[in-house]
Amino acid sequence: MTVVLPGPVPLDMPPGDPGAVDDLVRDLAGAAFHLAGVDDRLHGPGASVSGWVGDDAVAATGQIARVAGLAGTSTAAVLTAAGRLSSHAEALRDARRRVELLRDEQDEDFRSAQLRLGDLADPQVAVMTGGGGWAGIVAEVEAADAARRRRHEAVLEALAEDAAATARVLADASRPLGGTGRAGDGDRVAVHLAAELPGWGDPHLSRRGVVVARALLADDSSCNDVAQDHLLLAGSAPFAQALLLGLGADGLRAALRLLGDGAFGDDVHGPSSAVARLLSSSLGAVGEGTDPRVGALLAAPLVRARDETIEADLVAVGMGAVLAARAGSNGPGASTVAAWGRQIVAREHVMTRDWAGAAAADRVSVHLGARGTRRDDPLPLVVGSLARSGDAGAAAALLGSPDAWVVLLGRSWADDAAALGRVIENAAVAPGVAGEQAVRYALEAVGGGLPEASPRDWAADRGTVESLAPALGRAVAARVEVAAAALASAAGEGGGDGPRHLIQGLGYLTVDRQAAATVEGALTSWVAGQSHDLAGSSRAEPLPLFAVPGAYVAVQEYGQRLSHALDGYELEHAAQQRALVWNFSAGLVLEVASFSRVPLVSVIADGLKVVGPPLLNADGTFTQGPDRGLRYGEDVAGADVVATLPPDLSARVDAARAQAEAAYRRTSGVLGDPDPPISPERWRVVLEGLGGPKSTGRQFD
Structure with missing residues (x-):
């Protein structure tokens, strides 16, 4: 029988390369040097705009002031980051040295124990007769190794605390440029700089928007991944405008159809789809009426009322997915939502009248069958979005046709028509004839179908009308x-x-x-x-x-x-x-x-x-x-x-x-x-x- 020592405790080296950190410190020092030079020049003769007059001189002076401010703030932040990284590099070297010493000590202890066991007269006889010499040697080795493990853990913990402190300093240093210290800060900084330096940022973001538009038009399985990678840019107007104009009406319709059809996978359709979130944020970022081309795109007929195929229903459901993906106030504007709502309502009216069809979401669910999940009904999403916006003009635009009232009053609502009631009240106070028309069409829709015919032919849903009565009363009073x-x-x-x-x-x-x-x-x-x-x-x-x-x-x-x-x-x-x-x-x-x-x-x-x-x-x-x-x-x-x-x-x-x-x-x-x-x-x-x-x-x- 032989005596076997326990295996040595692993003493892993701490992660990180001090040399790489040193290289980063040198890069930051160089960047700080150049930034300081820019700052000096912009506070010296370079700050003047001689020969420029009027608004151009004011704009140029403002730009120079912003660049100077960024340069000064960035210089201080870079120097702070470089100093903290230099300290972390030294802490990393010290930790690695201490781990090396622990490893050397461990090797020496195990060699010494092996020699001591060899000095015993007969280790096998000692074990068989219960002699205690060999047991003491093993116990000493185990105790020493346990102590080393605790010292090793203390070294790693101290280094981890220093790394966390360094990360906080780096995050704080990135905030003046729009960073947060988290993954994806490259896009956040790009958006921030684009706002501060439109002469540089707008073209950069526009190019990115064009690239994403081409990817979406390619209609392949990578669309959702591409959209996910560019979500942070979607709130930027230059990126959003380039994306939407790159898609055009046909491309936007195709993207909405794919959303409705679940082409990106049922696990990423609707509000969880990166494509839906990208389109929602982009539509909100472009605003309304800022560019005639964008205005024409937002008002383009995307849902064809008399299309007998399922395509129009898929586009309508895709619109609902975009509205459901809205994050806070970042989503399609009220005018865009009203334009989409009018198209969806016109489709519903034709389908109900000519083909006795159900809601678009019901038709799409039948079309998808077993391969799809239940899609959200787009019309309640339109009404809910307009109700939250409080936009009187957009509300009146949605309710500004008799057909809209026939559809809206003819269905039941999960919220007992509470959101529709708010839209009605908003529409009533719209300026000009728009508010009057909304109220007139509402009363005519309620009264239509009642005279000279059985109320069974009444197009309105009685429960819906009764739920809306108080809101309609206030609208009539207005x-x-x-x-x-x-x-x-x-x-x-x-x-x-x-x-x-x-x-x-x-x-x-x-x-x-x-x-x-x-x-x-x-x-x-x-x-x-x-x-x-x-x-x-x-x-x-x-x-x-x-x-x-x-x-x-x-x-x-x-x-x-x-x-x-x-x-x-x-x-x-x-x-x-x-x-x-x-x-x-x-x-x-x-x-x-x-x-x-x-x-x-x-x-x-x-x-x-x-x-x-x-x-x-x-x-x-x-x-x-x-x-x-x-x-x-x-x-x-x-x-x-x-x-x-x-x-x-x-x-x-x-x-x-x-x-x-x-x-x-x-x-x-x-x-x-x-x-x-x-x-x-x-x-x-x-x-x-x-x-x-x-x-x-x-x-x-």
Whole structure:
């Protein structure tokens, strides 16, 4: 048996090369020397711009001052960094020397132990008989090596602390130039210098933008990596402009289509995609209206409304990915978002009307099938972005067409239309006719589909309209002249039925009492500013002072009756759905069974066909309770006007009441009478099942 010593503890050298650090210190010293020379020259004769006058002289002087400031700040930072690196190089040398000494000491201890073990008379006999000499030698070696390990760790820890302190000094030294001391500072410094020295930085960043545009146009698997490498530059206007102009409308459309199609991989699509983040930051950096070419690109039609292929839907979903990738305030401007929103809305309107299509995200999900993940619906992202921006002009631009309202009111919203409500209120206060048009189209969209047809044909989603009612009420109040003009027109015999849809929409809006009160307050203020001169007015053409309040009472009466009618049609629809389920399930089975050659089976099937639907409430009948809505008769219209009659017309109470009540009647005639449907009587349905005459219910009139 032999005695084996334990293996020596590893004593690794600390990382780093003192010689390389020395080379870096010399480079920094050289840089500091040249920077100091530039600083001296710019504070001496070189600071003058003789021969330059006016704005050019001011700009040149400003540039020289900025360069001098950068040179002075950089000189101090470089000298500080060089001094700290020199100290770190010395600390690194000292650490390496100490580790070398520990290694030499370890080698000596192990050689000495081996010699001492060899001096034992018979190490094998000592081990077998339990002699302690060899054990003491091994224990001494182990204890000495453990102590060396602790000393080695202390050396490395001290060096690591010095390295961390050096890193902090270097990070602080880079901050005057836009650095942070982290990886990727090259691009950060380039962006900072481009802002400080546009004469140098703009061309540099523009060239980088062109290179990235070419990479994206190449449409290969490296696109996402290229985008990731240039994210820090995307916030720079020169880079962003060069990138977008390099792409052009066709290239931007292609990039958006690839985003929508998940061409960069489903794990990097949408907001996690570097391409989406690059485009989002670049679109935000270029601003709006700064360059005609950029303006034309931002307004370019990227989504083709009547494209029957999936391409337009993929582009729309790609737009949503770019909006979802927005980081803070760095993203497409409100005007760009509104332009994209108009294109998406136009697409949705055409698809819903002509092809009975769903939302773009739903069509794309069907297109991708099992190979893709669910894509974000772009329209809520558009609305959310505009709501956050608070831009009234952009909001009015999105809502400035009847088709937009049909689409927006015809869908349900995950946030109960809260963001859309803010956009509506912003649009209402847009200057000029844009705000008026947004409010007018909103009311006409709510009222459209209600008259002379079943409310089942109503394009608006009832839940959405009800959620938006308070916001719509505030929007109408902000543009009260729109409602007042429509009410005044409907109240007179010469007004015709022109404003019918608008005041019908206003009527349904007033079912929400908060909205009704808001609109009423605005109308009261509007009426207070109208003429009190009764000359030329009559019941046929009432004075606006009386016509508008009287017509508004009629509008509220219509809204209450309409709400009850819509409730009835919902009950009727549910009853018809239950009947449909019966007819295509149990009813179909019983129909087949009724032709059985077994008489008993046939008789039972015929009986169940008759009694089954009424017993299971699947016969198409329904029960609607009485209309318990508020009542607004023409007497209310007259009383309201008399109660608010101006003092100078106190003697004309009868004329005021007559004109207000006439306005009420005329407006009621324009609005129509929204009767609810009437359920077929159950006994008639049973009779029909037995072969009697067919039963029908009353339709919406």
